[in-house]
Amino acid sequence: MAKPLIVNVLELLRRPGSTKDVDAAVSSADIEFGDDRITDKPVRVNVHLESLTDGVSVTGSVHAAWHGECRRCLVPMNRDIEVAVTEMYQVVVQDPDAHAIELDQINLLPMVRENVLLALPLAPLCVESCAGLCPSCGVNRNDTPCACEEPPADNRWDALDSLKSRLSDSPEG
Numbered sequence: 001m002a003k004p005l006i007v008n009v010l011e012l013l014r015r016p017g018s019t020k021d022v023d024a025a026v027s028s029a030d031i032e033f034g035d036d037r038i039t040d041k042p043v044r045v046n047v048h049l050e051s052l053t054d055g056v057s058v059t060g061s062v063h064a065a066w067h068g069e070c071r072r073c074l075v076p077m078n079r080d081i082e083v084a085v086t087e088m089y090q091v092v093v094q095d096p097d098a099h100a101i102e103l104d105q106i107n108l109l110p111m112v113r114e115n116v117l118l119a120l121p122l123a124p125l126c127v128e129s130c131a132g133l134c135p136s137c138g139v140n141r142n143d144t145p146c147a148c149e150e151p152p153a154d155n156r157w158d159a160l161d162s163l164k165s166r167l168s169d170s171p172e173g
């Protein structure tokens with residue numbers, strides 16, 4: 001099986017300042033997201049590797065597709081996300097955020113997986129202004145106005161009304 005996300009960086013490490021670009025489409029199954037929200041669409045990885053004195057920086061973007069449902073109206077959603085990545089790889093890991101370069105290779109897969117999973121929306125909305133489902137009749141208010149659209153009567157005055165009626169019921173004196 002091809003491993004497009006394993007990059008040999010021996011030449012980069014030998015020559016600080018040198019660069020390498022990775023432009024790959026990887027089957028989402030190969031990334032093993034373990035998350036139902038990720039679709040079968042290939043994940044596109046476009047990153048630029050640059051050899052620095054203390055390691056190799058990896059910057060660029062990852063594109064993936066997810067599906068789910070709107071948290072308010074429950075319509076199915078299919079969306080693409082683009083995640084900007086900025087990572088550091090070191091032979092001897094010194095930076096706490098850096099990843100290890102092992103056997104002169106950088107394996108981008110764990111970083112791609114983690115960045116995509118972190119970018120998935122926890123509570124997606126089909127549109128910011130989604131009107132949701134009517135709590136009374138259940139229609140999708142984005143498509144269908146319903147008779148229950150009237151907001152419930154403002155009952156701030158109920159207490160006052162009942163107080164008034166009690167006062168008027170009570171004998172004067």
Ligand SMILES: [Zn+2]
Nearest residue numbers: 070073126130
């Ligand atoms: Zn919605």
Ligand SMILES: [Zn+2]
Nearest residue numbers: 134137146148
């Ligand atoms: Zn309704």
